[in-house]
Amino acid sequence: MMRLFALPLCSAGLVSSAEPPRRKLSPFDATWPVDAEWAAFNNSISGSLIKTCPAASSCCKTNPFDAPLNCNIVEASWTQSTFHANLPESISAPLYANNSCLPPGALGYNKTLGCHLGGYPSYVVNVTSDEQIALAVKWASERNIRIVVKGTGHDLSGRSSGAQSLSIWTRHMQRVEFDPNWIVPGANKTDTVLIAASGLTHGNAVGHALKHGHVIVSGNDATVGLGGHIQGGGHGPLSSTFGLAADNIYQVRVVTTQGHILTADVTQNLDLLWAIRGGGAGQYGIVTEYGFFEALNAGGSNQAGAYSMPSSRLLGRRETSEINQEKLISYLKRMLTNSDPEKSGMVVIGLQGGPGPARTPRSMRGALLPAWRSTYLHTMSYSLTFDTTITPAETLAKGARDLNASKEKLWQEWAPDTGAYINEANPYNPAFKKDFYGAFYHRLLAVKANMGSASGFVELAQSLIEHGPRKTMQTSRRIRAVHNHTTIVDTTHGVYVWEHDSFPTIYVPAVDVKNAKLVDKKKISVELKERAAIAQLVIPAHDSIKEAKIDNIVHFFQDVTLGALSDMVRIEFRSIDQWFEEDEPIFVHAKDPFKRVDILHSTRSVEVKVNGRTVAKATSSMHLLETGLPTRYYLPLSAVDQTVLSKSPVRSKCPYKGEAEYYNIVIDETTFENLVWYYNHPTLESAAIARLVCFYNEKVDIILDGELQERPRTKFA
Structure with a gap:
């Protein structure tokens, strides 16, 4: 059996579709980089910066962006996903870019709207190396500019574009290497792997594997890119035998939003590998290469420019063979009901479950939704008719209301305890935490926060405020943190907080932060009240030692509703030079008092x-x-x-x-x-x-x- 090796792309975070967007810098802000700063940035990344120029601009009389492509070519190619994949800014589902610049004849086209950037990124970096990505994301993060990642733009949930952002375009990261004697990390063996960069499509990767007499778990649609497909799980025709694509990854390389280039496998950064194996695309860093098992994955359509918002569910034994036939037929009939009574719906049933996902060795399992391990069928309902006479925002909002009132409600009745395949699900599902991530949601938030993403710490704090930690335990042990040759924490009133099930994190009282100034940078509100903040610790210069700063501190305010978290501070373990329990140093993470x-x-x-x-x-x-x-x-x-x-x-x-x-x-x-x-x-x-x-x-x-x-x-x- 072949294993494929590849490096995944950088991600953003676990974000609720029901929550308001985070405030990022925009071109209307006074601190938005001026042209000279963009030019200097471009020089630092070897001239790979592209100012966004929508392709369909040439179809407007004034061609406001001076697009070079002839409008006839744009019109003829608009419905082909390969066309959008080869453009730096374009995506297969332009509705999620606010239909900002469409050619005549495209669904949603309105001549009076003209052509503007709308939901497209402001700039694009055409990356060809990990180092370029690291420079780009670090530069953008330092300036609080939104980062998005686009491979092929085939994401039908709109995750590969974003307004007023810097887009990392990985299309030209095309490294692919077949290695029949690859040394498996942490094992006394070699295996046959394919080392594949994230810019490859499934067609590229499968074609290269076939040259050597092997196949990989991939999609039927050859135009789909590796990155988002694998990170979301990645099902396919051979999944019932070999599991999902995410079950077949040996190792990944990831660029974090702080500009660090990491390798993740069973010997290093194991939590990151676990998260990328099915924990959702665009969450934990920019992935640039992958490695997974021999198999093939189920596909989608290579058509672009259409409106599609599926609703899906994973169905196991209880939801199929253990209910009576009349009820099963009733559920299917209701699934076929269209939001437009004059039109019919469609239900697609795939056999992507079964023994493959169930028998995946525990050592290869990641954050893939646990329901996959007992799934028989992956079922999707396409029964939503979009109204193109209203704005894209209104279209999506109306579609979300219709799906949640009908299909999601029916899924909850039919299969309340399973979940949905995140890559082919309703992006506005109000139960997304349970349905997309299951029991892994809180642990994934912690992994994201550990990768240094500020939004990850915000999401973690919000989740803890809204739902509470797994458990907490006060400790009388003396806890100290030493950084930059300075004791900045000294307490005997620390609290062990289980953000996930693996091990606790040490929280310390704000009053016991010493020799450093705690500066709140971004307030976090829940239920219209400020409950916490993302803060910075500033350690003043002293003697011959320079000032030091520690970012991404979570400061919980004094609030009785927060329980054990009230007036506590969370300092990322790895950001401190040395932690101590009494006078003994602690390594890696806090010790679990229940571990012996x-x-x-x-x-x-x-x-x-x-x-x-x-x-x-x-x-x-x-x-x-x-x-x-x-x-x-x-x-x-x-x-x-x-x-x-x-x-x-x-x-x-x-x-x-x-x-x-x-x-x-x-x-x-x-x-x-x-x-x-x-x-x-x-x-x-x-x-x-x-x-x-x-x-x-x-x-x-x-x-x-x-x-x-x-x-x-x-x-x-």
């Missing part, structure tokens, strides 16, 4: 085999038992065959054990990377394993007291 580590001495014999060869034998060892993980066997270095050890440069940190160093195992010229680790200077609670070595039991054979142990299945497998 026991280290027990044992004289049971332990033998380790790699690829059939015994590489370690010990009659005395330390057994480390950590909540949620298999028992780890720590052996004296003297018990290991020194001839197979090769030092690795890799380092990792654990909140409970400290900083680990690694060895590779080399047998018969085959290298098994980072198979062995040890802690030279572990935390105090794990001092008993100092300088002892441990093997991944998921990747080697462990023989304990003469009995071969079953290899555990964890995220490290």
Whole structure:
């Protein structure tokens, strides 16, 4: 089976369609960059900046944007998605760009409206490298300019365009490489992968794979781009066998809105990889390459310029075979009812569920809506007739009202506990949090916030205010934060806040922020009352140390309705030089007080085999038992065959054990990377394993007291 490797594109965040838009800089603001600043920016990105020029401008008598394309070509090509994909600004669903500049004959065309930018971006960066993306998004973020990402513009929910924005156009990121011996991160094996840049279409990627006798999970429509399809899950004809496209990703590269270029796989930035595997497009960073399993994905239409707003649902056993036939027929008939009584509707039923998604190994599962794992059918209803005599905004609002009053209401009656496929769903679904993300919503918000997106912190704060955290627990431990050689937090009244189920985040009382000024930058209102703010910590210069600033602080105001969050401050863990519990340093994230580590001495014999060869034998060892993980066997270095050890440069940190160093195992010229680790200077609670070595039991054979142990299945497998 083939795995495809590719790098995903930069995203924005989990945004409610029911919430007002965030205030970003616009060309009407005094601080909008002047022409000279745009020119300097263009020089910094090798001249790849494009001032938006709508293609259909040539169809207006005055051609206000001096568009070079002949109007006859624009008219003839307008309904083809490939035409829009090859233009920097254009999208397949121009309704979401406010029908700003249409050619005659296009649906929604009105000669009296002329041609203007409307919902199109102000500028576009034609990117060809990760470094260009990093420079562009950092520049825009620093100036509070809205960022959007366009690959092919095939998104029928309007996510690949935005008014008064800087668009990152990835169409010309076309790297593709077939590698039959790609080393799988964190595993003792190689696999066949396709390394594919996010500017590729499915047609490009599938064609390249087929040249080598392989296929990938992709869409039937060859014009659809990789990025949004995969990040939303990505179903297709082979999904019932191989799972969804997101289930087949080994590794991605992501550019964050702060301009950092990250690689995410099972050995690094695992939360980011988890989020990109189905957590929605445009949320966590700009993805530029992907890697996924052999299969093919179901398609859409390559037609553009039409109005379409589907309503969809994932249906499992309870919603299909466990209801009586009369009720099933009744539901289908009601789904076929059109908003225009003189027209009929259409229901499309796809067999994209079944054993493929259900049998996806847990190590390959990401933030894909959990309902996919028990889905039989993916069902879409196209029963909405748009009124083109009103404005685009009114058209969308009316369409949303009609869908929510009819189809969404029916789905909630028929299948209340499943959900919808985010890439083919009603973008105005009022229950989007539950239906698109399910139980993963809060954790995804935290991942987005961790990626440095200011909007991610706003969304996280709003969610916590409206719905509360998973749980909270006050601690009497002394918590300190040291940054820029300055103690900026010192408290014994901290609160552990579970924003998601994995581990807690430390919140500290605002009064215990020391030697730094907390400056509220952006107020957050819920139910017409200011409840929190996105703030900045300013650490003054002292001695020979320069002033330092920490952004994206969440400051909850004093408010009894906030419970344990009242008057508390959330400081992103990774933005601080060092955190301490009492006098012990904390690494990676706050320690979970409900997680336990026991280290027990044992004289049971332990033998380790790699690829059939015994590489370690010990009659005395330390057994480390950590909540949620298999028992780890720590052996004296003297018990290991020194001839197979090769030092690795890799380092990792654990909140409970400290900083680990690694060895590779080399047998018969085959290298098994980072198979062995040890802690030279572990935390105090794990001092008993100092300088002892441990093997991944998921990747080697462990023989304990003469009995071969079953290899555990964890995220490290």
